[in-house]
Amino acid sequence: MDTETADAQNTSPSLHMVRKGIATGFPIMLGYLPIALAYGVLAKQAGMSITELTLMSVMVFAGASQFMGANMIALGAGTAEIVVATFVLNFRHFVMSLSLMNYLRHFALKWKLPISMGLTDETFAVSALHTDEAKKEKGSYFYLALILTAYFAWIVGSFLGGILGDVIPEQLSQSMGIALYAMFIGLLIPSVKKHWRVGLIAVIAMGINFVCSQFMSEGWAIICGTVLGGLSGVFLLKGDEQ
Amino acid sequence: MIIAIIIGMAIVTMIPRIIPAFIVDKLQFRDWINSWLGAIPYAALGALIFPGILSVIPEQPVIGLVGGAVAVLLAFLGLNVIIVVIGAILTVFLMTM
Numbered sequence: 001m002d003t004e005t006a007d008a009q010n011t012s013p014s015l016h017m018v019r020k021g022i023a024t025g026f027p028i029m030l031g032y033l034p035i036a037l038a039y040g041v042l043a044k045q046a047g048m049s050i051t052e053l054t055l056m057s058v059m060v061f062a063g064a065s066q067f068m069g070a071n072m073i074a075l076g077a078g079t080a081e082i083v084v085a086t087f088v089l090n091f092r093h094f095v096m097s098l099s100l101m102n103y104l105r106h107f108a109l110k111w112k113l114p115i116s117m118g119l120t121d122e123t124f125a126v127s128a129l130h131t132d133e134a135k136k137e138k139g140s141y142f143y144l145a146l147i148l149t150a151y152f153a154w155i156v157g158s159f160l161g162g163i164l165g166d167v168i169p170e171q172l173s174q175s176m177g178i179a180l181y182a183m184f185i186g187l188l189i190p191s192v193k194k195h196w197r198v199g200l201i202a203v204i205a206m207g208i209n210f211v212c213s214q215f216m217s218e219g220w221a222i223i224c225g226t227v228l229g230g231l232s233g234v235f236l237l238k239g240d241e242q
Numbered sequence: 243m244i245i246a247i248i249i250g251m252a253i254v255t256m257i258p259r260i261i262p263a264f265i266v267d268k269l270q271f272r273d274w275i276n277s278w279l280g281a282i283p284y285a286a287l288g289a290l291i292f293p294g295i296l297s298v299i300p301e302q303p304v305i306g307l308v309g310g311a312v313a314v315l316l317a318f319l320g321l322n323v324i325i326v327v328i329g330a331i332l333t334v335f336l337m338t339m
Contacts, residue, residue: 101266179330181309182331186327190320226285230278230281233284236281
């Protein structure tokens, strides 16, 4: 588009990358807001104060585990129990972070550290499918802006959910529950169109996750699907990497 | 007490996320590990989509599937991710009327 090239020429590369990062992170914002609102409502009902529930979003920044944490607080579970369950549920981010950091390995630690701290399922998925920016000048601004867009939406949404309560009609908030899944699909399909084997990797991971989820917790099942599904890529992507 | 829970959750969430940032430039991976790590995003997307999408409306898993199918279709047509997301939301909204 003309505006984009004009933008790239007239503004500094850093500003250009920040803008691009915000635009790329926008779908995550759209997906996070309703979920964050729902989390805020639930956490309030679980007996957490507005400060506590917002602080949890600031410090933890991991949707599923915050829902679980709020539920367990409501049930009166112990600290150790909640912390261990959180670790299990979020350990998948280790695998995702290893994959993303391998792409960004040439970045300085002062960039890699904040980017890895802001890694969620969603920021990982979007970042890992936009690896071209990693090679461009000031690419680090792109990833950080993308993550901060998502982070900001998550915190503001939680806070608003806590103070406003159920403001979104139930049918709408229920429908918006598909937003992040649709975003994942919207990220995956363009890659599948380019390399059909990528779709095969995803389907294998789906199958493994589905089978594993019959007899283990959600956290472990996603890890198995991701790790073993990714392993199929070693054979499937042989030769046509990149 | 809740503050202790929040701090504990923050620590165990942050550590797995940041360890790779510290170690990745000290490691040289073999080719197959690099292609494995390269395939992780696609595998993760698969594992994050299914079977989770069935629980969008827990009592009616088919609604999540139809919403997902609409998203696949819109994405195949080359539409922007935002349109894909809005299309799927609308589908679920109409199906739950």
